[in-house]
Amino acid sequence: MGCTIGGIVLDHTPLWVDMNRYHDSITETAIAIDGTEIVLTHTRGRHFPITLESIRETGWLKGSTVDALRTLSKVVGAYYTLILNGMYYTVRFCNEELGGAIQMETLTIHSNPDDNTWWIGTIYLMCVG
Secondary structure, eight states: OOOOTTTTEEOOOOOOOOTTOOOOOOEEEEOOOOOOOEEEEEEEEEEEEEEEEEEEBBBEEHHHHHHHHHHHTTTTTOEEEEEEEEEEEEEOOTTTSTOOSSEESSSOOOSSOOOEEEEEEEEEEEEEE
């Protein structure tokens, strides 16, 4: 069904690799001075990671698409609409990831990639509502 981030249509739909890797509730525990266990639980709501991955077998992106995504990811505090397989999400780029929100490499070894070179890699997003 396709994928669009902030109006940029991705050339192929990447895989949402952490789609089922988070819980709706978050639990934290601590031990009080007297040894009593304190359990804090709250719901995550619509705040969860969305990690999109292009691999050798699927999800390739052209250099021009990667450049456009990098430009979007550099806008501090910006939120975008992600449309993935017909579902809509409000997201931000997770530039706090080591290496940044857009981590790509060329599909094949290439000494001078251009706008038409195919890339694979990972896009780190956070759903914010």
